[in-house]
Amino acid sequence: MAVQTAAKPIKITETVLRDAHQSLIATRMTTEQMLPIIDKMDKVGYHSVECWGGATFDASLRFLHEDPWDRLRKLKDGFKNTKLQMLFRGQNILGYSPYADDVVEYFVQKSIANGIDIIRIFDCLNDLRNLQTAVKAANKEKGHAQVALSYTLGDAYTLDYWKDMAKRIEDMGADSICIKDMAGLLVPTQATELVQALKEGSNLPIQLHTHYTSGVAAMTYMKAVEAGCDIIDTAMSPLAMGTSQPATEVMAKAFEGTEYDPGFDQNLLAEIADYFRPMREEWLESGLLSPKVMGVNIKTLLYQVPGGMLSNMVSQLKEMKAEDKYDEVLEEIPRVRKDFGEIPLVTPSSQIVGTQAVLNVVSGERYKMLTKESKDLLVGKYGQTTKPVNADVQKKALESLGMTEPITYRPADDIEPQLEKLEKEMAQYKQQDEDVLSYALFPQVATEFFKYREAQQKKVDTSVADTENKVYPV
Numbered sequence: 503m504a505v506q507t508a509a510k511p512i513k514i515t516e517t518v519l520r521d522a523h524q525s526l527i528a529t530r531m532t533t534e535q536m537l538p539i540i541d542k543m544d545k546v547g548y549h550s551v552e553c554w555g556g557a558t559f560d561a562s563l564r565f566l567h568e569d570p571w572d573r574l575r576k577l578k579d580g581f582k583n584t585k586l587q588m589l590f591r592g593q594n595i596l597g598y599s600p601y602a603d604d605v606v607e608y609f610v611q612k613s614i615a616n617g618i619d620i621i622r623i624f625d626c627l628n629d630l631r632n633l634q635t636a637v638k639a640a641n642k643e644k645g646h647a648q649v650a651l652s653y654t655l656g657d658a659y660t661l662d663y664w665k666d667m668a669k670r671i672e673d674m675g676a677d678s679i680c681i682k683d684m685a686g687l688l689v690p691t692q693a694t695e696l697v698q699a700l701k702e703g704s705n706l707p708i709q710l711h712t713h714y715t716s717g718v719a720a721m722t723y724m725k726a727v728e729a730g731c732d733i734i735d736t737a738m739s740p741l742a743m744g745t746s747q748p749a750t751e752v753m754a755k756a757f758e759g760t761e762y763d764p765g766f767d768q769n770l771l772a773e774i775a776d777y778f779r780p781m782r783e784e785w786l787e788s789g790l791l792s793p794k795v796m797g798v799n800i801k802t803l804l805y806q807v808p809g810g811m812l813s814n815m816v817s818q819l820k821e822m823k824a825e826d827k828y829d830e831v832l833e834e835i836p837r838v839r840k841d842f843g844e845i846p847l848v849t850p851s852s853q854i855v856g857t858q859a860v861l862n863v864v865s866g867e868r869y870k871m872l873t874k875e876s877k878d879l880l881v882g883k884y885g886q887t888t889k890p891v892n893a894d895v896q897k898k899a900l901e902s903l904g905m906t907e908p909i910t911y912r913p914a915d916d917i918e919p920q921l922e923k924l925e926k927e928m929a930q931y932k933q934q935d936e937d938v939l940s941y942a943l944f945p946q947v948a949t950e951f952f953k954y955r956e957a958q959q960k961k962v963d964t965s966v967a968d969t970e971n972k973v974y975p976v
Contacts, residue, residue, distance in 0.1 A: 512762040513549035513733040514754070515587060515709065517747050518778065519577070520552040522737035525713065525745040527790045529561035531781075533573040539777045540580030546766055546774070548584050549733050550620050553577050554613075555588030559596040560944060563951045571616055571936040578617030585619035585646075591849065592625040592632040593914045597943045598850045600884075600913055602920040603635045605942050610639035612936050624650035624682055626851040627843075629885030630670055631912040641675050648709065650680035652846035653696075655687055655806060658888040659844075661699040668703030678707040678733075683722075684848045685808040686715035690725040697729040709733035713745055715808070717798035720748040720756070727762050738771070740778040744796035751775065805832050806839070811852040818860050827863050834859040841895050842879060843887025854879055869895050877902060882909035928952075 523531040536553075543551060554574050562570040577586060593600040595609050613621065621640050625632040633649055640647035649671045651664070671679055679700060681688070688696065693710070700708050710726045710733070712719045723734050735747050742749035754766040785791035801807065807815075819825050838859045845851050854875040862868045872895075878884060880891050880899035896908065909916075920942065925932075928941040931952035940948040 510761060511764050512727050512731075512753075512757055514750065514764055514766075515550045515552055515711075515733055515735045516543065516546070516548045516737070516750060517552045517735050518738040518741050518750075520554060520556055520558055520589070521711075521735070522741040522746045524557050524561075525747075526741055526795055527785050529557045530565060530785075530790060532566055533562075533568055533576060535781060536573075537576060537580060539774060540577065542770060542774050542777070544581050544584050546584075546770060547764070550585040550587040551577075551581060552587040552589065552622075552735070554586065554618060555590055555596060555622075557596075559940075560947065563940060563944060564947045567951060567954050569951070569955070570940070571612075571934065574613075574616045574618065586617050587620040587622060588613060588618050589650075590621050590623045590636055592623055592636060594632075594850070595943060600632070600917060601942065602917040603914060604919045604921045605924070605939070606635045606914075607639040608921060609939050609942075610636055610645070611643055612939060614640070614643040614645040616936070618645065620646040620648055622648045622650050622680055622682075624652055624680075624848070625885065626652060626848050627845055627885045627887055628652055628667065630667075630674060632885050632914070634674060634912075635914070637675055646677045647675065648678045648680050649674070649676040650682040650711070652848045653681050653683040653688055654685075654844075654846035656840075656844040656889075661695055663888075664696060665699040665703035668700040668706070672704035672706050676706065678709060679704065680709040680711055681726075682848070683710070683712035684846075685806055686713040686717075686719060686802050687806060688712055688722050689718050689803075690721045693722045693726040693731075694729040697726050697731045701730050707732040709735070711735040712747065713808075714743045714748055715745050715799055716802040717800065720752065723748060723753060724756065727757070738778055739775050740782040744798075801832065805835055806847060807832065807835055807856075808847055808852055811847060811856050814853060815856050815860060818857065819864075822860070822864055824860075824864050827860075830863045831859050834863050838862065841892035842876075843891045844889045845879075845887050850875070851879070851884070869898060872899055872902065880908075881905055883913050885913055886910075931956075 519536055523529055559570045562568040562573060593606060595601055595606060610621065623633050623636045628651055637647045637649065651667055668679055681696060697708055708731050710723065710731050712722055727734065734753065736750040736753050737747040739749040739751055751768060751771045754764050754771065755768065757763050782791065815831060819827060819831065835855060838855050839845060839847065842855060847855060857873055858876045861871050865871055877899040880896045881903060900906065900908065924942050925938050928938060931937060931949065
């Protein structure tokens with residue numbers, strides 16, 4: 503008689519309220535568009551709903567004139583049975599450069615106080631020193647600290663490298679590990695090997711996050727789950743595929759009737775999909791959703807270039823009237839990446855490498871000009887790269903910055919506490935404790951939002967006063 507193995511249903515994190523619309527429509531879904539469907543989403547049985555962090559914070563303030571903290575509180579009120587999850591850029595929080603430890607700690611504290619249960623923390627160089635403060639802060643606040651490894655390919659990234667990272671992540675106090683495959687580079691057979699290596703390296707649950715960009719994501723999920731992956735990220739079908747994640751309904755159906763069956767109700771999922779479908783049509787008509795991001799781009803596997811980085815590069819070449827250099831730049835990107843220590847390409851390292859590659863090609867001479875960000879990366883201001891950087895290029899960066907040696911310690915050790923100074927700077931706009939954090943991350947954008955918020959409040963006050971002062975005929 504065959505011995506039956508214990509069934510292990512796959513857990514699913516839904517990304518439709520964060521990474522799906524970030525990847526497809528530049529994070530333009532509003533809170534008002536989210537709220538009516540929350541009740542149904544809360545009944546699905548998701549492991550978590552990723553709904554905050556990443557670019558949502560910046561986009562809410564900058565483009566939607568919304569308070570991201572208010573969004574989080576409203577989502578928390580609606581999701582009574584489902585954990586809320588966010589993406590957090592290590593020492594950079596949700597910005598593009600490192601902040602002092604006191605700001606990182608306060609941001610984690612306020613995120614959890616306002617409704618976040620799981621914080622997915624990553625660093626663009628996989629320098630774990632840049633994650634320590636956020637992980638400790640999440641532990642202290644009794645939140646779930648998930649450390650995400652930015653997945654990439656190259657000589658340095660052996661199975662032993664990933665296995666060692668898993669052990670170090672467990673030792674630093676994380677509650678789970680995420681494989682963050684931002685460019686869709688992970689193919690099915692390698693997913694099997696990678697999940698097994700991480701399982702050998704630690705006892706933590708493993709979550710896999712990928713994008714459909716290269717066309718293999720659903721197959722990659724299947725092999726990863728069979729290899730022991732505990733959780734996968736998916737998006738409701740109207741905002742799935744392309745540069746987004748595989749579709750929730752499809753993955754749930756694929757595992758139906760197996761030991762991995764998540765037990766989702768397909769009728770309920772269909773109702774949720776029906777809610778988002780008209781939005782998708784509107785976004786297509788308005789041009790906000792481009793058909794270009796919905797297809798498969800196999801160049802992702804050839805050049806390791808995430809979708810967002812490609813579109814950024816195209817717009818840079820257009821501005822420089824050098825669109826004919828597109829293929830040359832694509833070929834230059836892997837060379838720059840190698841010179842910069844074979845780093846993963848994810849915000850902000852992808853923008854740094856991409857911009858430098860454009861400059862190298864357009865100027866006709868490699869490293870004739872180094873951007874400020876390239877210099878900072880080469881001298882260690884972003885942290886430690888997996889492999890050493892090109893010594894000649896580094897020398898040039900050091901000289902131009904007036905430095906003799908690169909930084910070898912944790913970059914944030916140089917940053918004095920910032921909170922008190924920030925509180926004083928924005929005191930006139932403060933209406934809630936969280937406002938100082940919005941200001942810390944995006945000073946100009948937040949100030950514009952605070953002014954807009956005040957103007958809106960005055961409008962409401964005026965209309966209420968008008969109503970009260972009216973004399974109605976008896």
